[in-house]
Amino acid sequence: MVVDGLNGPDEVRARLEKTGYLVDDGLAVACFLALRLHRPIFCEGDAGVGKTALASALAEAIGAPLIRLQCYEGIDASQALYDWDFPRQLLHLRAAEAAGITDADRLEGELYDRRFLITRPLLQALETHPCVLLVDEVDRADDEFEAFLLELLSEYAVTVPELGTLRAESPPVVVLTSNRTREVHDALKRRCLYHWFDHPGFARELAIVRRRLPEVTARLAEQVTALVQALRTEDLLKPPGVAETIDWAEALHALGATEMDAELAVATLGSVLKYREDAERARGLDLTSILSARGA
DSSP, X not given: OXXXXXXXXXHHHHHHHHTTOOOOHHHHHHHHHHHHHTOOEEEEESTTSSHXXXXXXXXXXXXXXXXXXXXXXXXXXXXXXXXXXXXXXXXHHHXXXXXXXXXXXXXXXXXXXXXXEEEOHHHHHHHSSXXXXXXXXXXXXXXXXXXXHHHHHHHXXXXXXXXXXXXXSSOOEEEEEEOOSSOOOHHHHHTSEEEEEOOOOHHHHHHHHHXXXXXXXXXXXXXXXXXXXXXXXXXXXXXXXXXXXXXXHHHHHHTTOSSOOHHHHHHTGGGTOOSHHHHHHHHTSOHHHHHHTSOO
16 A cells, blocks of 8 residues: 555545546645644535545555445444354354363353354454545444444454454545434544545536546537536536436437437436425536537
């Protein structure tokens, strides 16, 4: 993993761009500081704006594996950190009894041997050097899990009662994402470098589409980007993100399109809008005018 050799945000930006991920100045600085200072990056913004993709791009850029923890309501430490393989422990206990082993201390020591430990993403990240740890959609977890995560990220170590303290040889690169379905506590945010992911402007979004889908014609990429930019100005239940822009362009390319008209746009709205009300609003727009505003 090349981290110490990074000379500054510009080199981080260049490495990320080689993976196809385009960053602005603020995010380039945040990524460089995260790598240099071993601080997590807290990425917040609407769904589909590139938060999760940042972790994948960082892993590729520094040549490290990506370990992902997907958060959800009710997740707890055992599901994120480690658990014991009870079926294997039971089989071992039965085998020991069949062999006539009756030493309780010996059996207990064998049952809680490292070979019966099931490592979950957080422990895997502590023991994998180097790596990028993605804690995705942390806003879906509850307060108790947030507190546990804060403690883990403060020390990059965990105590397994039966095995002792397990500490990271070197802290993983940590990316936390939040879609802001609820406010994450300040204590966790203060531990991190913060970056708000906004929807990109036309030029940057077009560059992203062209970088991700070089096979799509320049005109089609421009038209799709223009339509998505226009849709975001409407009062939609779920404004489309960059991910939906890419999906739409890819769908149109799969249909053999080299450019788009209003009829084709309406027929493929399901690639970019996921609510009936949003699709109805889009159909009521003057799509022909929006498309014609982008030169032939």
